[in-house]
């Protein structure tokens with residue numbers, strides 16, 4: 001479980017996060033949604049210590065991350081798997097090399113143990129026979145799988161994903177979403193996903209927090225969204241014609 005307690009972040013007197021107070025549950029896929037520039041990435045970066053919060057606290061279970069020394073934070077970060085926007089694979093390394101990277105950096109495992117672990121993670125994300133290919137030689141969907149395999153290599157307790165299915169077609173995006181959800185349940189981890197993708201929200205949004213202009217505007221489950229009367233949330237969620245049709249259909253069913 002991760003708690004954000006009244007988290008504020010200011011850059012040069014401009015407040016981009018204002019009193020974000022929320023809890024992300026273990027074993028659940030927690031989604032953060034909001035318009036571009038609303039503060040989702042800054043919040044994720046605050047949670048992993050890439051930005052210092054201006055005020056407030058980030059609690060990892062009972063540990064106050066904001067109060068830790070740099071050395072203690074490095075230890076805590078080993079429990080976090082990250083899938084960065086765009087995947088952020090190392091182009092110079094093979095698929096296997098990418099997954100080996102955190103194992104080489106943060107463990108004392110033998111070469112054989114590291115290879116076993118990397119292969120286990122690659123198999124878990126259904127990547128077979130691609131170990132020696134480079135990221136440029138595999139599809140976007142496969143690259144995301146490599147990023148996921150790398151993120152789970154150290155057996156994380158927390159998984160952070162910044163737009164994990166951006167740039168993917170809806171079917172591949174759905175497969176990636178389901179994979180993240182399966183891993184969340186299988187390893188009982190706390191997963192936090194930044195996304196604009198309403199399909200992801202409807203598919204895996206155990207808990208959804210909507211940020212607008214740096215403030216928590218709404219939170220609930222994917223099932224609550226269709227019944228929400230929050231105007232800003234509705235403007236965001238039902239921006240597309242397709243989503244408006246779903247809402248109308250849902251309302252019609254409710255009236256019957």
Ligand SMILES: Nc1ncnc2c1ncn2[C@@H]1O[C@H](COP(=O)(O)OP(=O)(O)OP(=O)(O)O)[C@@H](O)[C@H]1O
Pocket residue numbers: 011016034035036037038039040041042043
């Ligand atoms: N290092 C920084 N210095 C100053 N301002 C920043 C910095 N990083 C982000 N911001 C500002 O903080 C605000 C929130 O940015 P953020 O990247 O969190 O948005 P976002 O919701 O993740 O957007 P997107 O969905 O497009 O990724 C933006 O106005 C951005 O310009």
